[in-house]
Amino acid sequence: MGYLPLSTKHGVAGNRDFLIIGGGLAGACLALEFRRRGKSVWLIDLPGEHSASRVAAGLYNPVTGKLAGLTWKAAAIFPFLEQFYAVAEQTLEQKFLFPLPIYRPFRTNQEFDSWNSRRSEPSISPFVQNAFSSATYPEDVKDDLGGLLLKYGGYVDTRALLNGVSDWLSLDGSFLAMDFNPSRLSIGGHGVQYEGRSASTAIFCQGIGALENPWTSWLPLRPLKGQVLKIDTRLSDERIYNRGVFLVRDKKDGFWKVGATHEHHAQPGVTVEGREELEGKLRTLLQRPFETREQSWGIRPTVPDRRPLVGVHPENSRVWILNGLGTKGVSLAPWMASHLVDHLLTGTVLPEDVNISRFYSLYFKSQKTV
Numbered sequence: 091m092g093y094l095p096l097s098t099k100h101g102v103a104g105n106r107d108f109l110i111i112g113g114g115l116a117g118a119c120l121a122l123e124f125r126r127r128g129k130s131v132w133l134i135d136l137p138g139e140h141s142a143s144r145v146a147a148g149l150y151n152p153v154t155g156k157l158a159g160l161t162w163k164a165a166a167i168f169p170f171l172e173q174f175y176a177v178a179e180q181t182l183e184q185k186f187l188f189p190l191p192i193y194r195p196f197r198t199n200q201e202f203d204s205w206n207s208r209r210s211e212p213s214i215s216p217f218v219q220n221a222f223s224s225a226t227y228p229e230d231v232k233d234d235l236g237g238l239l240l241k242y243g244g245y246v247d248t249r250a251l252l253n254g255v256s257d258w259l260s261l262d263g264s265f266l267a268m269d270f271n272p273s274r275l276s277i278g279g280h281g282v283q284y285e286g287r288s289a290s291t292a293i294f295c296q297g298i299g300a301l302e303n304p305w306t307s308w309l310p311l312r313p314l315k316g317q318v319l320k321i322d323t324r325l326s327d328e329r330i331y332n333r334g335v336f337l338v339r340d341k342k343d344g345f346w347k348v349g350a351t352h353e354h355h356a357q358p359g360v361t362v363e364g365r366e367e368l369e370g371k372l373r374t375l376l377q378r379p380f381e382t383r384e385q386s387w388g389i390r391p392t393v394p395d396r397r398p399l400v401g402v403h404p405e406n407s408r409v410w411i412l413n414g415l416g417t418k419g420v421s422l423a424p425w426m427a428s429h430l431v432d433h434l435l436t437g438t439v440l441p442e443d444v445n446i447s448r449f450y451s452l453y454f455k456s457q458k459t460v
């Protein structure tokens with residue numbers, strides 16, 4: 091799985107195999123995967139303070155939602171993501187992957203009964219470390235009814251990962267810290283050109299920024315604002331806690347991240363309501379006192395059918411898209427990047443449920459109204 095040495099790969103200055111626009115989780119994982127497969131890239135990114143990938147707590151959690159269901163394709167995606175980020179850590183010579191068990195206190199006795207009876211099912215058992223019927227970490231959290239301890243969870247320090255990728259690509263000039271302007275992209279029979287740099291193909295990974303780009307503004311992306319807190323508290327950091335909110339300790343500063351809100355049609359910025367919502371949920375989970383230290387926000391790129399958006403532009407085979415990672419960029423980005431790279435390099439078929447072809451009718455409708 092070795093990566094090519096940076097200094098020898100690129101013969102012609104100004105020319106790379108792929109031009110990636112957007113260096114959040116989608117674009118960064120794509121760049122890592124192309125390089126792992128021996129391909130060269132340009133990566134254009136101008137991250138804002140509120141870029142989703144940088145605000146994200148970085149959690150990956152195989153069991154989510156009020157009903158505590160296994161997430162989509164968990165059996166394939168979760169082992170894969172840990173392997174992907176572990177290889178990326180070696181490549182970038184940085185630590186950003188932190189596998190940790192996730193503890194989910196039960197709300198009702200029925201939840202224990204349900205998990206206890208299902209834990210031997212082949213689809214579930216790999217993810218369950220234990221199901222407790224009585225309080226197990228009562229000094230830290232309110233878990234009178236016991237709780238579920240999950241495997242294959244953890245978090246990625248997304249800022250460390252993204253900075254690592256941009257620094258690594260900067261070594262040979264492949265990272266371009268600039269604001270991408272779609273009107274300066276030219277596309278011809280031989281490839282794409284942007285400000286003197288050329289490549290065979292452009293791949294847009296702009297998150298919610300896709301709505302500002304005429305090549306991708308037809309995508310059914312729904313902005314979903316999220317707010318997170320950083321709090322100071324004292325509890326065991328041997329696990330992540332999750333019920334209503336998640337609580338994960340940032341190893342760098344020792345504070346705990348708490349999140350996240352889910353706000354449709356929301357104004358930019360942090361709000362008192364956001365903080366109160368998170369603190370309220372935290373009080374129902376946490377046994378210990380806490381003090382809020384920081385509050386931040388970002389916008390997730392979600393899709394109505396809750397599946398990523400991957401594939402080729404309806405009318406231009408040199409323009410590709412990786413987007414729609416919604417609330418789960420950390421777990422979905424490696425998996426989707428790997429599928430897209432496989433498809434582009436070897437022609438394997440893209441899974442139908444993520445292929446943007448399912449929304450082509452929106453594109454053609456948008457063209458009629460132009």
Ligand SMILES: Cc1cc2nc3c(=O)[nH]c(=O)nc-3n(C[C@H](O)[C@H](O)[C@H](O)COP(=O)(O)OP(=O)(O)OC[C@H]3O[C@@H](n4cnc5c(N)ncnc54)[C@H](O)[C@@H]3O)c2cc1C
Nearest residue numbers: 112114115116136143148149270297299316388418419420
């Ligand atoms: C509060 C919050 C908490 C979250 N917590 C988690 C979590 O714990 N776990 C999880 O899996 N997911 C979490 N998410 C969701 C996760 O952040 C997203 O799924 C993921 O970051 C989407 O990645 P992306 O690369 O598609 O988009 P983005 O992160 O938005 O990245 C797009 C990049 O493209 C750049 N860009 C766009 N347009 C241009 C342009 N014209 N020129 C140059 N650069 C451009 C942007 O600046 C940005 O850097 C959270 C999101 C929020 C908001």
